[in-house]
Amino acid sequence: MTPNSATSAPSRRSFLASTAVAAAAVAGGAPLLSACGGSQSGSKDGTTSGKDAAKILPAYVASTVVAPDIPAKNGSAAGFSKAIPTADLKTSVTKKLGSGGRLRIMSPFWGTPPRGDNPYYKAMNEAIGVDVTWQNQDGVTYDEKLGAVLASSEIPDVVVVPGWNLNGKIPGAINAKFADLGPYLSGDKVRDYPNLAAVPTEAWQRGIFGGKLRAIPFPAPYVTDIAPLYRKDVFDKKGYSVPTSPDDFLSWAKEATDARSKVWACDDMKWTAFNVFGVLSGSDKALWWNMDGGKLVNRIETEEYLEALEWTRKLFAAKVVHPDAVSGKAGGNPGNRLTSGQVLVYSQNISDWWGKTAEQRTQNPDFEIAAFDFFGPDGGDPKLWAVQPANIFTFITKTASEQQIKDFLAVCNFCAAPYGTKEFMLTAYGVEGTHYETEKGLPVKTTQGVNEVNGAFDYTGNPAPYIAYPDFPDVTRGMVEWQQRMGAFTTKSSFFGLTVTEPNRWANLADSFEQLEDDVVRGRKKISDMQQAVSDWKSKGGDELRDWYKKLLDDTGSAN
The missing domain is CATH 3.40.190.10 (Periplasmic binding protein-like II)
Structure with missing residues (x-):
């Protein structure tokens, strides 16, 4: 989720x-562009790829009706930063x-x-x-x-x-x-x-x-649609530099947090952590799997997954996360916490870049948010996974x-x-x-x-895909260029682009992991509890599901 x-x-x-x-x-x-990808079950298990899909798919004929200001690149949307007068609108039908x-x-x-x-x-x-x-x-x-x-x-x-x-x-x-x-x-x-x-x-x-x-x-x-959005206006005013590594982020977060003044560095950063540490995408069950070194691996089995949870746990333990995010208080809205200045960074769909700007700019002309680029675990380039x-x-x-x-x-x-x-x-x-x-x-x-x-x-x-905010052309350009930069570090995993129908007997196998993730990062459970859950997942069907996905990949091939 x-x-x-x-x-x-x-x-x-x-x-x-x-x-x-x-x-x-x-x-x-x-408005959000993506949401939870659930596991699927049905009368025809599997998917269609390769030559079989080629017989089915429509021919691609790019539209030339209107050229974008910012062409799509590295899996990004195209950008349109200007409104087109009624008299200049084209006809496509x-x-x-x-x-x-x-x-x-x-x-x-x-x-x-x-x-x-x-x-x-x-x-x-x-x-x-x-x-x-x-x-x-x-x-x-x-x-x-x-x-x-x-x-x-x-x-x-x-x-x-x-x-x-x-x-x-x-x-x-x-x-x-x-x-x-x-x-x-x-x-x-x-x-x-x-x-x-x-x-x-x-x-x-x-x-x-x-x-x-x-x-x-x-x-x-x-390109991943979850971005680390931050209050750029506050960063500029305070003289903060955008963090460039996990350690750098934690050090900055401790400096920026002032609980007495009701300011915390961040909200729950779990989804940013998954990107920073190169965890396979969690947006769709098929994307949880990828061939690595000749073996099909699930995201929850990887060291990167545990490292992302451990780093997020450190943020909660350092008390730099807003208390409402810690408690998971019903009705809490991290976007509102950002606009009120109670948090300075949060993980959210990139559409909030425009949404919060449009909401706030009329009453606060100095309000400005942006998304910082993902960094890798050592502060180098990130390894991101396509959604x-x-x-x-x-x-x-x-x-x-x-x-x-x-x-x-x-x-x-x-x-x-x-x-x-x-x-x-x-x-x-x-x-x-x-x-x-x-x-x-x-x-x-x-x-x-x-x-x-x-x-x-x-x-x-x-x-x-396109982004068109003529009322805020700087936001349009910022969003598209962020996608382009992040797209340069994005890899398509083995089941990218496929709609996979999983057998019904495994449909709910991983349902408990999201709650366990949240418990681990908040200190209610331990990393060892997650390791045990992964072991249980394997024995209760995870290894069988791996074999099923491996055969599917062998039979149909990847869509990449």
């Missing part, structure tokens, strides 16, 4: 928002592809869903040529609703499934109940949908379930007609329009004059826009 991973809605608007609505947008929590048919789409929603006949939904339906009816469900309890719906005979035409909900029987239901999109998208067939053709192949690889291309993926950068290049998926039911599938793809193609196009602006901002106004060259959402243009159509399609 990544920090605060499923507390709010991932959205393309986490990449493009205006200053005027920033406070409203982040009041319920900054030259004709209406929808037939006028109807689709019901079930999707998670964080907040209060708008009424079904609102002007945003109407405008999108008219532009696409499909009458979409939204069945929005509470994002917090979406896994429960999703499981119940997929177990029933009444499944909506289209269903959005976040990667962190791929648990229990859900992957098996996906294989059994959703359509194969290969006949419409594989190879050059995807050229009928140019915006979908521009989705990176790595993201499409993640859309293969049960040996078929079943999902429209939500592309994401493969999955897509983690939200959208499916259409097997009972859909050919025309319904084509209408579904028309929706997805429209919503995957790149930044700088008319289709993107409608999807991301709604109708000008109703949902947003243009002020000083920037689109600014109205109250109606905040309430209606919020987490719906964007789940059905997204372009290649």
